[in-house]
Amino acid sequence: MTFPTRHPSLNFLWSALILEELYRLGVEHVCIAPGSRSAPLTLVAAENEKLRKHVHFDERGLGFFALGLTKSTRKPVAVITTSGTAVANLYPAIIEARQSGVPLVILTADRPPELIDCGANQAIEQQDIYAGYPGATLKLPTPDENIPPSWLLTSIDQAFARSCQQGLPMHVNCMFREPLYPEGKTLDYSGYLGRLSFWRSAVTPHTVYDNQLKVSIGKSPVEWSEFASGKGLLIAGRIEDQASAQALLGLARRLGWPLLADVQSQLHGHPETIRHCDLLLATKEGRALLSQADRIFQVGGHLVSKRLDKFISSGEWQHYWMAGQEFRRMDTGHCQTYRLVGPIADCCRMLSDLSEARESEAAWKGQIDQLSDTLHSWVEELDASEDVITERWLGAHLTKMLPEESSLFLGNSLPIRLLDMFSLFPAGPVFTNRGASGIDGLTATAAGCATGEQKVMVAVMGDLSFLHDLNSLQLLRQLETPFVLLVINNDGGGIFNMLPVEDRPDAAQQYFVTPHGLNARQAAVMFGLSYHNPANRQELETLLGQACLQAGASVIEVTTRSGQAAEQIKQALSLLETLS
Numbered sequence: 001m002t003f004p005t006r007h008p009s010l011n012f013l014w015s016a017l018i019l020e021e022l023y024r025l026g027v028e029h030v031c032i033a034p035g036s037r038s039a040p041l042t043l044v045a046a047e048n049e050k051l052r053k054h055v056h057f058d059e060r061g062l063g064f065f066a067l068g069l070t071k072s073t074r075k076p077v078a079v080i081t082t083s084g085t086a087v088a089n090l091y092p093a094i095i096e097a098r099q100s101g102v103p104l105v106i107l108t109a110d111r112p113p114e115l116i117d118c119g120a121n122q123a124i125e126q127q128d129i130y131a132g133y134p135g136a137t138l139k140l141p142t143p144d145e146n147i148p149p150s151w152l153l154t155s156i157d158q159a160f161a162r163s164c165q166q167g168l169p170m171h172v173n174c175m176f177r178e179p180l181y182p183e184g185k186t187l188d189y190s191g192y193l194g195r196l197s198f199w200r201s202a203v204t205p206h207t208v209y210d211n212q213l214k215v216s217i218g219k220s221p222v223e224w225s226e227f228a229s230g231k232g233l234l235i236a237g238r239i240e241d242q243a244s245a246q247a248l249l250g251l252a253r254r255l256g257w258p259l260l261a262d263v264q265s266q267l268h269g270h271p272e273t274i275r276h277c278d279l280l281l282a283t284k285e286g287r288a289l290l291s292q293a294d295r296i297f298q299v300g301g302h303l304v305s306k307r308l309d310k311f312i313s314s315g316e317w318q319h320y321w322m323a324g325q326e327f328r329r330m331d332t333g334h335c336q337t338y339r340l341v342g343p344i345a346d347c348c349r350m351l352s353d354l355s356e357a358r359e360s361e362a363a364w365k366g367q368i369d370q371l372s373d374t375l376h377s378w379v380e381e382l383d384a385s386e387d388v389i390t391e392r393w394l395g396a397h398l399t400k401m402l403p404e405e406s407s408l409f410l411g412n413s414l415p416i417r418l419l420d421m422f423s424l425f426p427a428g429p430v431f432t433n434r435g436a437s438g439i440d441g442l443t444a445t446a447a448g449c450a451t452g453e454q455k456v457m458v459a460v461m462g463d464l465s466f467l468h469d470l471n472s473l474q475l476l477r478q479l480e481t482p483f484v485l486l487v488i489n490n491d492g493g494g495i496f497n498m499l500p501v502e503d504r505p506d507a508a509q510q511y512f513v514t515p516h517g518l519n520a521r522q523a524a525v526m527f528g529l530s531y532h533n534p535a536n537r538q539e540l541e542t543l544l545g546q547a548c549l550q551a552g553a554s555v556i557e558v559t560t561r562s563g564q565a566a567e568q569i570k571q572a573l574s575l576l577e578t579l580s
Helices: 010-024 039-047 059-073 091-100 149-162 194-201 224-228 242-255 284-290 306-314 344-354 362-381 391-401 414-422 442-453 463-468 470-477 494-498 505-513 521-526 537-547 564-577
Strands: 029-032 052-055 077-081 104-110 136-140 170-175 232-236 259-261 295-299 319-324 338-341 407-410 430-432 457-462 483-489 530-532 553-559
Touching: 010 039, 010 149, 010 170, 029 039, 029 059, 039 077, 039 104, 052 059, 059 077, 059 091, 059 104, 059 430, 059 442, 059 470, 091 104, 136 149, 149 170, 149 194, 224 344, 232 242, 242 259, 242 295, 242 344, 284 362, 295 344, 319 344, 391 414, 391 483, 391 537, 391 564, 407 414, 407 442, 414 457, 414 564, 430 442, 442 457, 442 463, 442 470, 442 483, 457 463, 463 470, 463 483, 470 521, 483 537, 494 505, 521 530, 521 553, 530 537, 537 553
Parallel strands: 029 052, 029 077, 077 104, 104 170, 136 170, 232 259, 232 295, 295 319, 319 338, 407 430, 407 457, 457 483, 483 553, 530 553
Antiparallel strands: none
């Protein structure tokens, strides 16, 4: 189909050029927040049948929804907002996108220059509003026929290559003068588009940037054969797809090294990994065994376990290599010696091909496996005699209750730590927001992930995260696939009960835990979502199974005693410290 030459105005033509070029660059979904200044972008998107549109009234939630949609589809997603504070409301999602390596495309409408800093309504300074968080910022002038359309297209292509192709967000600020709406006629811009005859009939971007370089270890400080011959640990951080996870498993088999898997790695609980690595490091024997390693190969960053991160950061490693697609530093201890940048699956397969199968450290790995199995049995016995739902029990048993082919979204603070520490069973695909690890936008992100996945999803988060993102329950109403929002209500910020403030209990409650006395029932009713508050474990399992079979979203609220999770975690760690 040839790009049309007739448009209501130059605002509409530029909007059509932008959205068409983004589609050719891989954008298939556009998330739209209502607004007037952005009307040219919105109306063009509405008429573009190639783009899937999603609408939400809350820009902050919309940004996080787009973030989740990008995570699950693994394709860039565009967001359209009007000017003013609508632009600022996207900031938290852009920060998370930058920190997580997610290619969002932010299209913000803006007033023209003559309406900035003069008291005009809804006009703020939007240029560079997101500071250095986007990988590229494109500051478009007001549409002008003196500026060739090829400049607009090539500018989009170049900004996209600098940002989204590197897994970073991109900001395009669009200054529009009135009129912002069609005025009953269309204008012929065939002369203006004359030099784009080839592009108009093509399906590819104006300028294609080829950055698919072959993965190589040509600059490694030591030969791979020397690195692989040592006594090493494999660490699996955040891995987003099963192909990469399976490639890492293949490398682990070739090397014969212990594989410690983060809950975000898609390998957590896999029988070929060292289970409960966080708890393992809480034991003297576990720390001693793992400290025998003299090198590390890590895949992916954003580790949940502070104990594991501290263990890596404080070690004196002969070699510490890391593989991943991000260029930015992922090294809290500042001790990495080599960064292998490229697709994880390609890196692991290349190294597997270069490796010879070996089991020279089988006895050492066997000791680690044995201790891991002992911890696994120990966790199974925790809370086994009761029928009360506790957060520690939920962390250990939740993944067993999930149906096959389901996905899991884990909120921040306690939920993700509980599963990383105690989970007894493997999970399906796991999604998180661990770039900045905030509690904002979690419901919206989970809704975006579910929209992209189009299969059963269970999202687990705390009560404060739930309250922080109430507007996004509207996004859950729009879901057609089974979705369960599992809210753990411990009446406040349960994570803060872990702080060493025992001698300041009143201050801890008032200024950190902040108990609220609220529940999710009326919020679920307000947004037309089914609601359940199970009284025991059997009822929870039954309700969870039923909710995973019905289309649309459900809210299941688990009520636990304030401070209980922190007490149980501290108790478990105290017992493990004495385990020999």
